[in-house]
Each structure stands twice: as structure tokens, then as C-alpha cells.
Amino acid sequence: TSQRAVAAAEARQASLTKPAGSLGLLERIGIQLAGIARVCPPPVPERAVVGVFAGDHGVCAQGVTPWPQEVTVAMLLNMAAGGAAINVLAAQAGAEVVVTDVGVKLDYPPTDGVRGRNVARGTRDLSVEAAMTRDEAIAALAVGIDTANEALDGGAQVLLTGEMGIGNTTASSALIAAITGAGVAAVTGRGTGIDNEALAGKIAVIERALALHRPDPSDPVGVLAAVGGLEQAAIAGFILGAAARRVPVILDGVIACASACIAVSLAPEARGYLIAGHAGAEPGITEALSWLGLDALVDLGLRLGEGTGAALALPMVQASARILRDMATFDDANISAG
Amino acid sequence: TSQRAVAAAEARQASLTKPAGSLGLLERIGIQLAGIARVCPPPVPERAVVGVFAGDHGVCAQGVTPWPQEVTVAMLLNMAAGGAAINVLAAQAGAEVVVTDVGVKLDYPPTDGVRGRNVARGTRDLSVEAAMTRDEAIAALAVGIDTANEALDGGAQVLLTGEMGIGNTTASSALIAAITGAGVAAVTGRGTGIDNEALAGKIAVIERALALHRPDPSDPVGVLAAVGGLEQAAIAGFILGAAARRVPVILDGVIACASACIAVSLAPEARGYLIAGHAGAEPGITEALSWLGLDALVDLGLRLGEGTGAALALPMVQASARILRDMATFDDANISAG
Numbered sequence: 001t002s003q004r005a006v007a008a009a010e011a012r013q014a015s016l017t018k019p020a021g022s023l024g025l026l027e028r029i030g031i032q033l034a035g036i037a038r039v040c041p042p043p044v045p046e047r048a049v050v051g052v053f054a055g056d057h058g059v060c061a062q063g064v065t066p067w068p069q070e071v072t073v074a075m076l077l078n079m080a081a082g083g084a085a086i087n088v089l090a091a092q093a094g095a096e097v098v099v100t101d102v103g104v105k106l107d108y109p110p111t112d113g114v115r116g117r118n119v120a121r122g123t124r125d126l127s128v129e130a131a132m133t134r135d136e137a138i139a140a141l142a143v144g145i146d147t148a149n150e151a152l153d154g155g156a157q158v159l160l161t162g163e164m165g166i167g168n169t170t171a172s173s174a175l176i177a178a179i180t181g182a183g184v185a186a187v188t189g190r191g192t193g194i195d196n197e198a199l200a201g202k203i204a205v206i207e208r209a210l211a212l213h214r215p216d217p218s219d220p221v222g223v224l225a226a227v228g229g230l231e232q233a234a235i236a237g238f239i240l241g242a243a244a245r246r247v248p249v250i251l252d253g254v255i256a257c258a259s260a261c262i263a264v265s266l267a268p269e270a271r272g273y274l275i276a277g278h279a280g281a282e283p284g285i286t287e288a289l290s291w292l293g294l295d296a297l298v299d300l301g302l303r304l305g306e307g308t309g310a311a312l313a314l315p316m317v318q319a320s321a322r323i324l325r326d327m328a329t330f331d332d333a334n335i336s337a338g
Numbered sequence: 339t340s341q342r343a344v345a346a347a348e349a350r351q352a353s354l355t356k357p358a359g360s361l362g363l364l365e366r367i368g369i370q371l372a373g374i375a376r377v378c379p380p381p382v383p384e385r386a387v388v389g390v391f392a393g394d395h396g397v398c399a400q401g402v403t404p405w406p407q408e409v410t411v412a413m414l415l416n417m418a419a420g421g422a423a424i425n426v427l428a429a430q431a432g433a434e435v436v437v438t439d440v441g442v443k444l445d446y447p448p449t450d451g452v453r454g455r456n457v458a459r460g461t462r463d464l465s466v467e468a469a470m471t472r473d474e475a476i477a478a479l480a481v482g483i484d485t486a487n488e489a490l491d492g493g494a495q496v497l498l499t500g501e502m503g504i505g506n507t508t509a510s511s512a513l514i515a516a517i518t519g520a521g522v523a524a525v526t527g528r529g530t531g532i533d534n535e536a537l538a539g540k541i542a543v544i545e546r547a548l549a550l551h552r553p554d555p556s557d558p559v560g561v562l563a564a565v566g567g568l569e570q571a572a573i574a575g576f577i578l579g580a581a582a583r584r585v586p587v588i589l590d591g592v593i594a595c596a597s598a599c600i601a602v603s604l605a606p607e608a609r610g611y612l613i614a615g616h617a618g619a620e621p622g623i624t625e626a627l628s629w630l631g632l633d634a635l636v637d638l639g640l641r642l643g644e645g646t647g648a649a650l651a652l653p654m655v656q657a658s659a660r661i662l663r664d665m666a667t668f669d670d671a672n673i674s675a676g
Contacts (some may be wrong), residue, residue: 018423019530023646024639032400040376076671078355083666085356091664092657169410192357257400281362284503299637308361315653316638319430326429328421 002038009034012041015329018263025295029275029320036248036273041324042096043096045158045248048095048314049151050086051238052079053144055103055230056122057167058131059209064170064202065191069122073108075164076101079306081128093314095160097307098151099280102143103165103230117143119230126171126227127209137225137233144237145244152245153290159242159249160277160314161256162307163231169282172258174206174227176284178215179261180291187284189254192303228262235259236266243270251300251316252310257288264292275317278302278309339584339610343380347372347662350379354665355673363633367613367658371668374586374611379662383496383586386433386652387489388645389576390397390417390424391482393441393568395458395505396469402508402540403529408461411446413502414439417644418451424500424644425453431652433498435645436489440481441503441568455481457568462592464509464565465547475563475571482575483582490583497580497587498615498652499594500645503570510596512544512565514622516553517599525622527592530641558603566600573597574604581608588615588655589642590648595626602630613655616640616647 009031014020021027033042054076056069078084079099090097100115105122119139123131132140151159169191176187184206190199206227213226224233236259242249243263251274252258264271271292279296280286281303289296297313330336347369352358359365371553372382392414394407416422417437428435438453444461457477459470470478489497507529514525522544528537544565551564574597581586581601589598589612602609609630617634618624619641627634636653668674 016423017421018642021529022640022642023423024641026638026640068674071673074671075355077675078671081666081671083355083664083671085354085361085661085665088660088664089657092653092660159523192360297638300364300635302360302364302430303362304356304360312657314656315430316650319427319650322426322430323423326421326426327423328416328419333412333419333421335409335416335550336406 002035005038005040006031008040009324012324016327017330017333017335022250023323025297026320026323029317030085030324033248033321036246039192042321043157044321044325047155047157048160049093049156050090050097050160050162050311051147051151052086052097052099052162052164052307053102053231053234056105056184057171057229058123058125059127059170059205060167061125062127062205064205067166068193069105069166072164072166072318073105073106076104076114077108080111082334084306085304085308086311087311089308089311093311094134095311095314096177100143100147102140102234119143123229126174127205131228132224132225134221134225137221140230141237142316144234145241148238148241152247158236158317159247160307160310161235161238161249161252163235163255163305165229166229168229168231168255170206171227171229171232172254173224173284174209175232175258176261177210178223178227179217179265180287182287187287189282189284202207217265220262224262232259238272239263240267243273248273248275250275250310250313252307253278253305254282254284255305257285261288277313296303340376343376343378344369344373346378350662351576353667354670356669357398361661362531363635364654364658368662371450371586371659374584380659381464381495382656382659382663384491384547385495386498387494388424388433388435388498388500388649390427390437390500390502390645391440391569392434392502394443394503395509395567396461396463397465397508397543398505399463400465400543402479402543404506404532405504407443407504410442410502410504411444414442414452415446415449418449422644423642423646424649427646427649431649433649433652438481438485440478457481461567464512465543467603468564469566470563472559472563475559478568478571479575482572483579486576486579496655497576497585498645498648499573499576499587499590501573501593501643503567503569506567506569506593508540508544509565509567509570510592511622512547513561513570513596514599515548515625516561516565517555517603518625521548525625527622555603558600562600574600575674577601577608578605581611586611588611588613588648589649590645591616591643592620592622593643595623598630599626609625615651
């Protein structure tokens with residue numbers, strides 16, 4: 001990102017008709033967008049694509065979630081038909097949803113609205129063996145990069161991450177613990193809803209996996225292969241694809257945060273392109289955002305995923321660019337600052 | 339509001355393709371909108387008007403703010419010209435801004451885009467005498483009611499509160515302390531930016547005013563007249579006007595919260611029509627929202643006012659209605675809940 005544009009945006013924020021800093025995080029996001037676009041004011045990112053990546057998780061065999069894996073397919077088809085929460089929130093925000101099967105386990109009929117890029121029929125059980133081979137992890141990363149490139153070739157100015165995969169908060173907590181070094185209990189939550197006993201079991205499963213694989217954070221592909229998921233790999237690629245083309249990415253919840261930890265471990269320059277959409281009901285989000293150095297725009301107690309938190313944040317990101325473009329300066333308005 | 343529609347909305351939330359409660363506050367707002375509209379799903383409130391009310395404050399003589407009163411007029415004209423933050427954020431959210439002079443002190447040329455409804459040329463210094471007469475307070479309330487009715491006659495489906503008035507956080511903290519019974523220090527903040535010494539002085543001014551007037555919370559017009567502002571009175575009327583027509587109101591920051599305390603004291607039924615847009619950098623927001631029983635949608639560290647927090651919350655309110663209208667049910671998607 002461009003230090004000259006950042007400095008210009010900081011100076012412009014100070015000149016606009018508002019007390020210094022009074023627009024809070026919106027001011028910082030505006031400055032970040034200027035740095036990314038290398039120009040101040042930055043363009044308002046009107047055209048947005050939510051990349052939803054679906055995959056399954058062998059670790060479901062350990063009872064980490066009450067939902068059966070059939071739900072991954074059912075929700076994939078629901079998203080393709082426009083009936084899921086992400087469809088509704090993306091429509092509200094004016095964003096397009098692109099749904100990609102990168103690792104769904106079960107069969108389903110060919111469906112319009114699902115991009116078939118299946119790398120493997122779900123991961124293996126990360127608590128007893130590596131979730132993926134390195135080749136599978138890299139192939140899923142490539143699916144994400146390709147998806148970003150297609151969206152950007154189609155005119156997208158900002159990308160949002162989304163996902164669907166029963167069991168994927170377990171893999172995400174494992175990834176966040178492995179990359180950040182945080183304790184498993186500190187980064188593991190209730191997903192879409194489990195009780196205390198099930199939470200203790202989920203933590204034990206992740207601890208067993210980390211003890212088994214001893215993933216090395218300096219080898220992010222190895223971490224991904226050991227304890228990750230196909231959709232986490234694809235989202236990491238989606239982030240890298242956006243950053244490589246100098247486009248901002250709005251992260252959703254804990255799955256996106258885990259993927260961002262991988263992406264930034266692979267390419268530290270990607271960090272500057274990340275915008276945190278939603279703060280955490282899942283404790284892993286808090287730990288990952290702290291490691292990434294990001295503050296979230298929305299904190300509504302969502303624990304759904306799919307990209308919903310990112311979609312709710314999109315209008316705020318657009319607003320932060322509009323502020324730099326459209327507000328009057330003190331000089332325009334003939335006001336002496338107090 | 340309608341208990342039957344509320345019950346229908348609660349049942350519908352449970353039937354939609356998401357884990358129970360996973361959309362957090364959005365689910366509760368959707369249920370509230372159904373109760374207000376007396377139908378489930380509720381209509382999506384697409385047409386929104388931000389009512390911005392401007393007034394001046396005699397208490398500025400006590401040095402409670404570094405900004406000169408000239409800034410009230412300058413910002414009024416800036417808003418009329420479309421250059422203020424609220425214009426930009428309302429445009430992003432698709433809302434119309436209606437600017438009303440209900441109590442500006444200084445002269446300015448006749449200006450398109452400013453509704454002239456001046457009740458008094460600013461309030462008197464609340465720390466030495468009553469800020470308004472009861473008649474002035476009632477006249478300003480009536481300006482707000484009229485403004486709501488005009489907006490609703492024009493087709494607005496949701497109203498947002500906004501304001502401009504140098505010194506108005508001081509009057510707001512005084513109102514919140516008087517109505518809720520909270521201590522002055524607990525509800526007084528830095529406004530758009532003062533240091534520790536000035537904050538201590540502001541608290542002392544408000545304590546002096548409350549000791550002088552001993553406002554009685556069971557007489558909300560008396561409270562308003564003693565320590566309020568013309569724009570707070572108008573916003574209270576704007577809220578009452580919306581509630582009387584069964585339309586939801588999105589509150590902005592501390593000035594709106596103070597006004598809402600007055601409105602709900604006058605008409606407790608108004609409470610069900612309120613949606614909190616922005617949580618507090620100003621501590622008075624926290625106290626007032628707690629007294630009102632509301633949780634805020636946005637918490638971005640804004641301390642600007644104008645209606646900016648309400649404008650950022652509008653897409654979320656619209657999204658909460660869309661969810662009830664547009665999401666598929668588990669039956670639609672052939673999913674058995676886990």
C-alpha cells in the first residue's frame with residue numbers, strides 16, 4: 001500500500017467538517033482504503049462479491065457438532081437457491097454471492113449457482129491423521145485464488161469472505177491456535193451451538209490434534225494440511241488473490257479469521273488489505289484479530305458465518321470511502337476549528 | 339405493538355435456515371419490527387428520513403465546549419449544502435436528510451434546505467436559570483411532532499434522529515441524569531473533544547444546574563424546560579410523532595438518548611418503537627440505553643452526532659426485516675434441525 005496516499009488521507013480526514021477522530025474506526029478504514037488504492041480519496045468500492053466456499057470435515061466423526069454433514073449440502077443448495085442468510089444480507093448490501101464447492105463430502109445433483117471445484121470429498125479426521133495432503137491444501141488455495149481473479153475480472157472492487165461447512169469452527173480454532181500460539185481453550189467456542197460438555201470435548205479433540213501433528217507456524221501450508229479445512233484453504237487463497245490485485249477483503253467470522261492467519265503467514269503484505277467485518281462471539285476471532293492487528297466493524301453477537309458479518313460491514317466500508325470523497329472541508333464551510 | 343405479530347415473528351425466526359438465535363440482535367430487531375407493523379414478516383423500511391434539529395445552548399457561556407456557537411450555523415448551512423458527515427452517511431444508506439432550525443441563536447441568510455421553525459434564539463444558561471419556559475419546550479416538542487408527520491405523510495417508513503448544536507452534550511447529560519437518577523459524572527463525557535480539566539468543569543456545571551432546578555422526573559416537560567435544549571425537545575417530539583403513527587425510530591447518540599428518555603417519560607408506549615443505533619463513546623448513552631432497555635446496533639467509537647450512528651444502523655434494521663421476509667425455512671430447504 002502507498003504511504004503517500006495514506007498521508008494524504010490522514011491530512012484530508014483532519015480537514016473535513018468534523019472534530020478530529022470523531023468518526024472513529026470509519027476514519028481508519030478510509031485511510032486504509034486510500035493506501036490500498038494508492039490514491040486519496042479512494043474509490044468507493046460499490047461492486048462487491050461474497051466468495052462462499054463449502055467443505056466438509058472428517059473431524060465430525062469426533063462429535064464436535066450436533067449438525068449432520070448432510071446440512072453442508074443442504075445449505076449449499078439453499079445458498080444456490082438464494083434462501084440462506086448470506087443471500088438476504090448480501091442483497092441488502094448490494095453484493096453478489098458466488099458459491100463454490102471446494103470440498104463437500106456428499107453427493108448432490110448438478111446445480112446452477114454452485115461452482116464445482118471440489119478438491120476432495122471432505123477432509124480426513126484431523127484428530128487422528130492429517131486433514132489434507134499438502135497437494136490438496138495447495139489445490140484448495142488455488143481454487144480461492146482463481147475465484148478472486150474471476151470476481152475481480154468481473155469488476156469486483158471489494159471481496160467478502162464466506163463459507164459453509166459443518167464442523168469448520170473446530171478446524172478454525174485449531175488453525176488459530178497453531179498460528180498464534182494461543183491456548184486451545186482460549187480460541188475455541190460453541191460454534192453454532194453446543195453445551196458445556198460438548199465444548200470440553202471439542203477442546204480435547206483440538207488439543208489431541210495439535211499434540212499429534214505439532215504444526216509449525218513457519219510452515220503455513222503444513223499447518224493447513226494438518227488441521228485445516230478445504231474451505232479455510234480456499235479462503236486463504238481468496239485473500240491472497242485479492243491482495244495480489246490490490247483489492248480490500250472484508251473478513252467474516254472465525255473461519256475467515258483462521259484463513260487470514262494462514263494467508264498473512266504465507267504473505268505478510270496481505271495484512272494491509274484486510275478489514276475485519278465482525279467481532280467475535282467465537283473467542284478465536286478475538287485472538288486472531290489481535291494477532292492480525294485488526295478492529296472489527298460490526299459486533300452484533302452473530303454466530304452464523306456464511307459471510308453474514310462481512311455483508312453487514314460492507315456499507316460501513318463504502319461509507320468510509322464516501323466520507324473522504326464527499327464531505328466538505330472546514331475551508332469549504334468557512335469554519336475555524338475550535 | 340402487536341403480541342400476535344411478535345409471536346409469529348418469533349416462530350418464524352425459529353423456522354428459518356440458521357441455528358436458533360445465530361443472527362443475534364438482528365433477530366430481536368426483526369421481531370420488534372413485526373410487532374410495530376402488526377404483521378409478520380414486517381415490511382422492509384426502505385424509505386427513511388433523518389430529522390436533523392439544530393439549536394444553541396446558553397450554557398456555552400460556562401465554557402463547556404471549545405467550539406464557538408458560530409459553528410452551529412456553519413454546520414447547519416453545511417448540512418443544507420450536503421457537505422456534512424450525516425449527508426454522506428445518509429446518502430450511503432439511501433436516507434433523506436431533513437434539516438430544521440428549532441433554536442439556532444445567530445443570524446444566517448435564508449437558505450434552501452433549512453426548515454425555519456425557530457422557537458427561540460438558543461436556550462438560556464441552564465446553570466443559572468431555566469433553559470426554556472414550559473411554553474418554549476412544548477413549542478419545540480410540537481416542531482418535532484410536525485416534522486415526523488411531514489416525513490410520514492411523504493412516505494417515510496422509518497425515522498432517524500439527528501442534531502446539531504454546540505454545547506448540546508451538556509444539556510443531554512443533564513437530562514439523562516435528571517430522568518434516570520444516575521450520577522452526573524457517570525453520564526457526562528468529552529463531547530466532541532475536551533480534556534480532563536474541562537470535563538471536570540462540565541460535570542460541575544451540570545451538578546450546579548441540577549442542584550438549582552431540582553428537576554422532577556415525573557414532570558418531563560419541566561425537566562426539559564429546566565436543563566434541556568430546543569433540539570432535544572424537538573427530537574422527543576419527533577419520536578412521539580413516529581410512535582403515534584406506529585413507525586420505528588432509530589436513535590443516534592447521546593442527544594437522541596436524552597430525548598428518548600423524555601419521550602418515554604411522556605408516553606411509555608413510545609419505548610417499543612425505539613431502536614438504538616449507536617452505543618456510547620459518551621457515557622450518558624450507556625446509562626440512557628440501560629434505562630430504556632435497548633441494545634445498540636453499531637459501536638464504532640463515533641462521537642460526532644448529527645445522526646451518523648443512526649444512519650450506519652439503518653441497513654441493519656432493513657436487513658432484520660429482510661431476513662424475516664426472504665430467508666428460506668428448514669422445511670423449504672429440506673433440513674432437519676440438529
